[in-house]
Amino acid sequence: ETGVTQTPRHLVMGMTNKKSLKCEQHLGHNAMYWYKQSAKKPLELMFVYSLEERVENNSVPSRFSPECPNSSHLFLHLHTLQPEDSALYLCASSQALAAYNEQFFGPGTRLTVL
Amino acid sequence: DAKTTQPPSMDCAEGRAANLPCNHSTISGNEYVYWYRQIHSQGPQYIIHGLKNNETNEMASLIITEDRKSSTLILPHATLRDTAVYYCIVRVGLNQAGTALIFGKGTTLSVSS
Numbered sequence: 001e002t003g004v005t006q007t008p009r010h011l012v013m014g015m016t017n018k019k020s021l022k023c024e025q026h027l028g029h030n031a032m033y034w035y036k037q038s039a040k041k042p043l044e045l046m047f048v049y050s051l052e053e054r055v056e057n058n059s060v061p062s063r064f065s066p067e068c069p070n071s072s073h074l075f076l077h078l079h080t081l082q083p084e085d086s087a088l089y090l091c092a093s094s095q096a097l098a099a100y101n102e103q104f105f106g107p108g109t110r111l112t113v114l
Numbered sequence: 115d116a117k118t119t120q121p122p123s124m125d126c127a128e129g130r131a132a133n134l135p136c137n138h139s140t141i142s143g144n145e146y147v148y149w150y151r152q153i154h155s156q157g158p159q160y161i162i163h164g165l166k167n168n169e170t171n172e173m174a175s176l177i178i179t180e181d182r183k184s185s186t187l188i189l190p191h192a193t194l195r196d197t198a199v200y201y202c203i204v205r206v207g208l209n210q211a212g213t214a215l216i217f218g219k220g221t222t223l224s225v226s227s
Contacts, residue, residue, distance in 0.1 A: 004157075042217040042218055042219055042220075044217075045215065045216070090157050090158070092157070092158075102148070102160040103158075104160065105157030106157050110155075
């Protein structure tokens with residue numbers, strides 16, 4: 001596998017369920033990101049990790065809980081979500097946080113909350 | 115934080131050059147201009163970035179005005195597969211540790227035969 005992979009690609013869950021989204025990057029990068037893309041809205045940055053430490057939590061509700069166990073893996077744990085949380089969740093990575101480093105995106109997880 | 119302004123949509127004939135404009139009049143001296151695109155139902159894809167000078171790679175060219183207040187992304191020979199939403203982004207500071215991508219609404223480019 002190369003690049004940034006995300007699993008699952010599609011997820012349907014009820015409001016009382018607990019699920020996790022997984023992201024893995026095979027690029028040797030040190031920074032990883034979670035973004036949310038709702039229908040007809042711009043991508044929104046959710047979380048940023050650098051060297052497994054969270055450097056930004058962009059006012060995201062606590063029902064979203066990120067985890068970065070190592071520089072290659074990033075998780076987004078979900079619990080008691082709302083229907084308005086239905087969206088495409090995108091993971092990205094970059095060599096470092098510096099402004100001149102481009103970000104590489106995964107294909108996303110399409111989440112539907114019933 | 116610098117913001118960008120892009121036209122909501124553009125059309126281009128296949129084989130012709132697509133010139134996508136972007137205004138970023140409040141850009142700071144150390145902020146880079148990035149272009150990404152997103153094909154329907156896929157993750158965004160990096161295209162090109164620049165600071166002051168014009169840049170070219172295998173995908174596109176980036177022309178930045180001398181005052182850095184605007185830029186143009188050029189796809190020299192557009193194909194149907196270039197149909198996508200194109201985002202012009204100025205990298206902004208994130209705490210003191212790095213930067214984040216702030217996406218706007220982008221320009222929807224439609225390439226037709």
